[in-house]
Amino acid sequence: MRQKGKITQWDDDKGFGFIQPMLKPAQKAEQVFLHAKAIQNRGRRPQVGEVVTYSVAKDPQGRNQAQQVSYAGEKQVIKSARVAGSWPLKLVLGFFLLLAGGFWFGKLHYSVPAGYAILSVITYAMYAWDKRQAKNAGQRTRESTLQLMALVGGWPGALLAQNYIRHKSKKRSFRLMFCATVLFNIAALVWLISSVL
Template structure:
């Protein structure tokens, strides 16, 4: 099985370094002898594909390393992070305004706030676990937190912590959860949604 990552550290004089997997997993040792072809020397931030092997002493290392066709789009990733962060900020401002003007009950704002805090903490813990090689939080759990209202906190975490922001498959599902959540919230503004929301809170008060 081949993996994709970037050269996170490289000591050209000694001919070795470490690869950071694209999914934010634990860094993998790589030696210059593991590169196929070797038409050029690797440098930091080079995108590569590789296989996983084990040395005699049991240390995991990259093997059959090949340079990818293009480098990791750091600028694009940074810009997308800013877009998601800006969108989350605008969303929370609009949500707060809807609550202030009586369009939505206060507990809805509380749900988003609490869920966002929990999501941010979950991303932070998963980032730490990835660096230390510990047990990771399942992606389905992160997506569920976003779906129930924690996606603004998740967007902040992705932008500030640079976690899960470059994994395309994760981002696709993440934005699907954002669309579903926003669609559900938008439905609450409709006459039928308002009736359901009013019924829920009347039952909870009773």
């Protein structure tokens, strides 16, 4: 059953806030957790005081969280789950094949592909942890930390996390900075390879 409520808190950087249900004067209800991914109109950022309609589901800890959130006056849209494309995986596999080739032909020390692999696994795990914390309104990982991990070589794991667990995949400023860190990391790798030739 859909409910009506008002957004009482919103943190745009973290992508979550809270909705106060609008009930009859004699009724009381706790605030409902709202995550950006539950909002159907992704092109519009929530504002405190806006009226929304939503359905309620329970998170793994049994707390209420809003689902299928629509702004008042907008039609509810039923969406099928977005399926991630295969290009991120192909790009990451291609990158690691190039690293393996560099090692095979003696252009790279084995620690370079191994380092990328280890940092990618750690970065992917950090994204997964941060997404879980966002859902549960827990302690988040700083965006600067995620970007630093991408910069030092964890970007393949970050790219997979953004596209397959759908975390940090919508915020434009974060994505632009991520692209810059990837380009800088690859440029540094190319310089490293060319300096040993």
